[in-house]
Amino acid sequence: MAITLLVNGSERAVDVQPEKPLLYVLRDDLGLTGTKYGCGEGQCSACTVLVEGYPVRSCRMEVSSAVGKKITTIEGLARGEKLHPAQQAFLEVEAFQCGYCTPGMIVAAAALLERNPHPSDQQIISHMDGNICRCGTYGRIIEAVHRAAELHRSQRNA
Amino acid sequence: MLERTVDLEKLDPEVRQHEVSRLRHAFDLDRRNFFKLLGGGLLVGVAAGRVIAQESGGSAHHEHEISKSLDSWLHIDENGRVTVFTGKVEVGQNVRTSLAQQVAEELRVPLASVHMLMGDTELTPYDMGTFGSRTTPHMGTQLRTVAVSARTVLIEMAAKRWSADESNLQAQDGKIRDAKSGRTITYGELVGGQKLATVIPDDPDLTPAKEWKIVGTSAPKKDGRDFVTGAHKYSTDVSLPRMLHGKIVRPNAFHAKLISCDTSQAEKIPGVSVVRDGDFVGVSAPDVMTADRAAESIRVQWDAPSQISDSELFDHLRKASKQDDDDRDQFVVGSVQQARGRAAKTLKATYTVAYIAHTPLEPRAAVAEWKDGKLTVWTGTQRPFAVRDELAQTFHLSENDVRVIVPDTGSAYGGKHTGEAAVEAARLAKAAGKPVKLIWSREEEFTWAYFRPAGVIDVASGVNADGTLVFWEYDNYNSGPSAMRTPYEVPNQRIEFHPADTPLRQGSYRSLAAAANHFARESHMDELAHELKMDPLELRMKNLKNERLRGVFQAAAEKFGWDKVKNTPGRGFGMGGGVEKGGYVAACAEVRVQHGAVKVVRAVEAFDCGAVVNPQGLKNQISGALVQGLGGALFEAIRFENGRILNPHLAQYRVPRFSDAPEVEVVLVDRKDQPSAGAGEIPLTGIAPAVANAIFSATGVRVRSMPMVPAGLPQTVSNKTA
Numbered sequence: 001m002a003i004t005l006l007v008n009g010s011e012r013a014v015d016v017q018p019e020k021p022l023l024y025v026l027r028d029d030l031g032l033t034g035t036k037y038g039c040g041e042g043q044c045s046a047c048t049v050l051v052e053g054y055p056v057r058s059c060r061m062e063v064s065s066a067v068g069k070k071i072t073t074i075e076g077l078a079r080g081e082k083l084h085p086a087q088q089a090f091l092e093v094e095a096f097q098c099g100y101c102t103p104g105m106i107v108a109a110a111a112l113l114e115r116n117p118h119p120s121d122q123q124i125i126s127h128m129d130g131n132i133c134r135c136g137t138y139g140r141i142i143e144a145v146h147r148a149a150e151l152h153r154s155q156r157n158a
Numbered sequence: 159m160l161e162r163t164v165d166l167e168k169l170d171p172e173v174r175q176h177e178v179s180r181l182r183h184a185f186d187l188d189r190r191n192f193f194k195l196l197g198g199g200l201l202v203g204v205a206a207g208r209v210i211a212q213e214s215g216g217s218a219h220h221e222h223e224i225s226k227s228l229d230s231w232l233h234i235d236e237n238g239r240v241t242v243f244t245g246k247v248e249v250g251q252n253v254r255t256s257l258a259q260q261v262a263e264e265l266r267v268p269l270a271s272v273h274m275l276m277g278d279t280e281l282t283p284y285d286m287g288t289f290g291s292r293t294t295p296h297m298g299t300q301l302r303t304v305a306v307s308a309r310t311v312l313i314e315m316a317a318k319r320w321s322a323d324e325s326n327l328q329a330q331d332g333k334i335r336d337a338k339s340g341r342t343i344t345y346g347e348l349v350g351g352q353k354l355a356t357v358i359p360d361d362p363d364l365t366p367a368k369e370w371k372i373v374g375t376s377a378p379k380k381d382g383r384d385f386v387t388g389a390h391k392y393s394t395d396v397s398l399p400r401m402l403h404g405k406i407v408r409p410n411a412f413h414a415k416l417i418s419c420d421t422s423q424a425e426k427i428p429g430v431s432v433v434r435d436g437d438f439v440g441v442s443a444p445d446v447m448t449a450d451r452a453a454e455s456i457r458v459q460w461d462a463p464s465q466i467s468d469s470e471l472f473d474h475l476r477k478a479s480k481q482d483d484d485d486r487d488q489f490v491v492g493s494v495q496q497a498r499g500r501a502a503k504t505l506k507a508t509y510t511v512a513y514i515a516h517t518p519l520e521p522r523a524a525v526a527e528w529k530d531g532k533l534t535v536w537t538g539t540q541r542p543f544a545v546r547d548e549l550a551q552t553f554h555l556s557e558n559d560v561r562v563i564v565p566d567t568g569s570a571y572g573g574k575h576t577g578e579a580a581v582e583a584a585r586l587a588k589a590a591g592k593p594v595k596l597i598w599s600r601e602e603e604f605t606w607a608y609f610r611p612a613g614v615i616d617v618a619s620g621v622n623a624d625g626t627l628v629f630w631e632y633d634n635y636n637s638g639p640s641a642m643r644t645p646y647e648v649p650n651q652r653i654e655f656h657p658a659d660t661p662l663r664q665g666s667y668r669s670l671a672a673a674a675n676h677f678a679r680e681s682h683m684d685e686l687a688h689e690l691k692m693d694p695l696e697l698r699m700k701n702l703k704n705e706r707l708r709g710v711f712q713a714a715a716e717k718f719g720w721d722k723v724k725n726t727p728g729r730g731f732g733m734g735g736g737v738e739k740g741g742y743v744a745a746c747a748e749v750r751v752q753h754g755a756v757k758v759v760r761a762v763e764a765f766d767c768g769a770v771v772n773p774q775g776l777k778n779q780i781s782g783a784l785v786q787g788l789g790g791a792l793f794e795a796i797r798f799e800n801g802r803i804l805n806p807h808l809a810q811y812r813v814p815r816f817s818d819a820p821e822v823e824v825v826l827v828d829r830k831d832q833p834s835a836g837a838g839e840i841p842l843t844g845i846a847p848a849v850a851n852a853i854f855s856a857t858g859v860r861v862r863s864m865p866m867v868p869a870g871l872p873q874t875v876s877n878k879t880a
Contacts, residue, residue: 017447024446028403033395034388036568038519039600043808046519074388087386094378094774097782098250099385100519100568106386125816132808134519135250135569136785137778138819 003067007032008076018064022056023047025063026073034074034103038132045131048104049073055111057130074103077110085151086110086144095144097135105131109145113152119145198351199235202308202358231283231304232261234312238332238346240265240272242301245285246293247277247540248566249574251838252775253293254380259772260298263372264305264365266329267345274380277564279546287541289572289666291739291836294771298834299364306365307358315348367769367830374828376774381566392568394597396525396536402431402442404586404596405453408606409437411462411801412662423455431590432456442586442594465801466661472510472614475636479656487639492650494618497629501620503689508616509678511637511864512795513609513662517813520568521603526583527593532559537580538567545577552581553588571786572666572839573607604806609796610667611660613637615678625692625700632679636660638671641738641843644679646701662798668783669839672738673790673846677864680734680847685860688880694733694851695720706766706829707737710744713764713825718746725855725879728752732851735844740835742766742827745784745844747820749852754870758788758818758849764825765841768832776837781822783841789814791846793868812868855880 005012007030014029021040026032026049035058038046042060049058050072077084083091086109096102105128112119112127119127124145133141233241242261248254258272265272275281277288285297309329316334317324326338333342367374384390409416416437424432429444430452439456443449466474498504524537533555539545542562549560562580579596587594598606618631629650634642639655667673687694695715702708714733715721723731728751735744748760765780793812797804805811846864854860858878859871 016445020445020447027395028397028445031397032388033391033397036392036520037394037597038521039808041600041807041809043600044519078387083383083386090386091378091382094382094778096250096379096385097252097778098519098567098569099390100250100392102385103388129816132519132813132815134517134571134786134813136782136814136819138785138814138816139781139822140778142816 003063005030005063005066005071006069007071008073014063016063019062021059022049022061022063022066022071023058026058032073032075036100036103038101038104043130043132044101044104045108046101046104048107048131050107050111053111053114055108072107074107077106084110085155086113086148088151089144089148090141093140093144093147095137095140096133097137101131101133105133105141109148112145113149117149117153117156119149197235198349198353199233200308200311200349200352201230201355202232202304202311203230203355231301232308234308234345234349236346236350238267238271238344240267241275242272243275243282244297244301245277245279245282245543246297247288247542247564249288249538249540249570250567251293251779252379252772253288253297254566255377256294256771256775257298257301258380259373259375259377260302261305263370264302265309267332269372269377271332276566277542278561279542279563280561284543287544287575289540289575291741291839293838294767294834294836295740298771302364303361304358306362307356310362311356312345312348316343319343319348367834370769373771374769374773376772379775391565392520392523393525393536393538393565394520394523394568394595396565396595398525398527398593401525401593401595402444402586402590403446403449404440404442404583404594405449406582406596406602407439407441407453407456407458408602409462410460412465413801414460414462417459417461418457419459420457423457424452427452427455431586433586433589435585438582438585440582440586442590442592462801467799468512468797471612471661474661475612475614475658478659479635480658487642487655489643489653490651491648492629494629494631494650494652497650498620501628502623503686504618504620505682505686505689506616506618507682507685507862508614509674509681509862510615511613511674511677511790513612513664513798514667514790514794515604515609515796515811516571516573516607516667517603517808517811518567518569518571518573521598521600522574522579522607523595523597524579524583525593525595526580526587528584528587528591532561533584534561534563535580535584536563536565537577537583538570539564539574539577539580540570540572541575544575545580548577549580549584553584571668572610572670575666576608578606600808601806604796604811605803608663608665610790611637611664611671612662613671613674615674617678617682619682619686621686621690623690625686625690625697627701634671634675634678637674640670641672641675641736645704645707645737646683646698647703648701662796668786669738669842672736672840672843673787674864676734676736676843677791677846677850680736680844681850681860681862684732684734684847684851684854688854704737706742706827706832707735707744709827710742710764710766711735713827714744714746714762717764717823717825718762720746723748727879728856730852730854730856730880732848732853732855734847734851738840738843740767740833741837741840743840743844745848747845747848747852749849749856751853751856751871751875754873754875756792756853756867756871758792758820758852761820761845761848762823762825763841763844764827765837766827766829767835767837767840769830769834770826770828771834773826773828776826777824779837780824780841783839784822784845785814785819787842787845788818788820788849791849791864791866792818793865795865795868
């Protein structure tokens with residue numbers, strides 16, 4: 001079935017089964033491999049993307065229900081060379097080890113900051129508890145989200 | 159039929175525990191190819207088979223082979239770009255960065271000019287694998303040695319060019335400087351477009367840790383930006399023209415034999431290639447959905463033997479232990495028999511650990527491509543050369559016709575020593591005549607990978623009234639011998655490992671059995687302390703001479719405020735520690751128990767692995783290992799029944815999440831006077847006993863099994879303290 005998706009600000013035409021998970025369309029049909037497969041069960045959130053600004057587990061979303069909606073993946077967060085505050089903060093704090101969960105973490109953090117520019121530790125934990133980092137980098141990720149919030153606020157005020 | 163043979167050779171016990179298959183290799187490196195790949199410049203090699211830091215493993219080279227072959231370790235091109243070749247792989251332990259730091263230090267170049275080419279069997283020298291905390295002590299030393307040699311050659315070249323005295327020449331910042339005249343020349347200019355190859359001379363002096371400028375600093379992760387932009391390509395992200403997606407039809411139980419198989423429906427689906435080869439059944443298709451549909455359409459009947467279930471596990475391991483096996487590992491000092499009657503107090507207890515799964519977030523995966531009779535596979539493995547050999551053996555190829563490339567991987571934790579996904583993808587690709595990508599599903603990862611061994615550990619001990627250990631008797635069934643010996647001074651000891659028939663496939667796991675043995679030993683020490691009404695730290699110190707281990711216990715206790723904490727009902731404190739593979743660890747934990755729910759709220763871990771290479775990277779490893787260790791300590795367990803895994807999903811197999819992570823403080827004990835040891839594993843081992851002992855402190859309940867509280871504690875327990 002021919003479908004047009006709005007991904008990272010561009011219209012992208014694909015010919016896929018309508019029930020195909022958005023994750024596989026992004027990865028295999030559009031070459032956007034920054035979004036990761038971790039479980040296919042909506043349990044690890046490595047596949048998190050933004051749909052209309054909300055974090056969604058793309059492994060559990062059929063592509064047909066993403067039609068007409070704004071989809072943002074990890075590849076769409078930076079403005080040209082300028083990293084999104086969450087990306088910048090993760091890099092500065094080095095809030096990753098193997099890095100496989102990182103795109104999902106950053107996308108989830110970006111969604112949080114849009115709604116809550118001053119998240120507390122507890123708010124970060126409850127917002128991101130669905131995101132697994134098997135390397136156990138949680139402490140640094142919380143630190144990075146606070147740093148991202150700082151960067152985010154200063155950019156807004158600039 | 160796909161067959162995988164494992165031919166364990168006589169290897170050192172540590173390596174055997176990491177489930178190593180055979181070691182056999184041949185080098186055919188042609189230096190001209192390297193110059194073609196990298197341009198002219200200086201290539202530093204080591205005669206193949208000449209092992210500087212005893213890393214390469216096996217030394218089967220004959221004299222004539224040695225003279226002909228040269229492993230290339232380092233190349234400097236005319237722009238001064240340094241390429242380092244190592245068969246080690248990056249799985250999140252940050253060795254791409256820490257090894258580059260060590261090269262930059264000894265070569266006297268900026269870190270940014272060092273490029274690490276890792277885990278590619280065609281380009282990097284043979285390497286046994288990335289495991290056993292060996293990268294830093296062995297490969298680090300190897301690369302430092304190579305870099306010193308390169309620096310020496312560069313100085314010689316400059317001396318010749320300028321007709322200057324070598325003793326006046328200094329290497330710094332990618333240049334040679336003549337102290338007398340002040341003139342300088344960059345390494346790039348010096349090597350120019352020449353094709354120079356050199357073999358390292360006798361082992362040169364390495365820069366002492368006290369003089370390090372680049373090593374010992376928190377250099378940021380190499381290519382870090384690619385990980386935050388999604389640009390980094392893992393094996394699962396590799397894509398080739400005409401590539402198909404694979405799916406394997408798995409048996410319904412372990413050890414099942416295929417009885418019948420009807421693939422006719424799958425074969426009718428356009429674009430689908432079906433393979434039935436012995437008990438192997440798999441498909442490939444142009445997209446994942448079609449591959450899944452084709453696999454589901456295949457009708458299979460399996461016949462599986464009846465198998466041990468988890469309810470019988472611990473009895474089974476004890477009964478099925480091989481008392482006379484060569485693998486039996488025994489250590490005896492004095493006579494436990496004679497000492498038994500002399501102890502003022504004796505204690506006996508049994509500890510158990512469950513099978514657990516590595517659960518790397520990137521499942522096993524491979525992309526395989528056949529071209530002109532040669533096979534190339536991109537896969538996340540800790541042992542690229544072993545996987546190459548596995549592929550060569552399976553497909554009856556020469557090792558030269560197989561190339562394994564390991565992109566930096568979505569971790570492994572000891573779980574990616576083998577090449578299943580690589581073999582399967584290659585089999586499908588061979589049948590389809592096109593490249594195939596195979597990504598294991600989470601359920602496959604939980605079922606068809608291997609597990610951290612389960613085990614039973616019996617401990618019997620005796621102490622004098624003042625807390626001095628009199629005897630120590632220790633039997634480990636199946637879990638493994640790593641860190642099995644006690645670091646405490648005991649005049650009479652019998653410590654034994656009993657391998658057993660394991661119902662599940664088991665293998666290497668981060669820290670091997672050190673986690674289980676630390677749990678048993680350090681829990682037992684805590685039990686003794688309570689029996690004697692002694693402070694657990696005091697009991698340890700009384701029986702401990704090892705200065706470095708004493709050091710980490712004291713450092714952790716001080717940071718934690720051990721002497722100030724006071725347990726109350728539902729709130730307790732515990733500690734645990736030990737030494738293995740040159741890493742000295744001590745952890746303290748604070749636990750809260752409320753309505754039976756156990757939460758580790760705070761942890762301090764002190765770690766001494768000699769001279770620290772990268773403090774921030776090391777801290778990341780330590781705090782991460784601690785969090786991972788909490789999973790196995792508190793709730794991770796593989797449940798199984800009659801050859802089937804009962805919890806092969808993340809909704810059923812609980813791993814630590816944000817809300818499980820305590821506040822973690824890390825104390826680095828940087829010993830510049832000691833060689834740098836690896837740190838990927840041992841930081842995981844202190845936390846479980848610290849938590850067990852804290853649970854006792856909070857509730858008076860002694861938990862002797864890992865996981866300790868898969869379903870919490872009974873609601874009533876938090877009324878008492880130890």
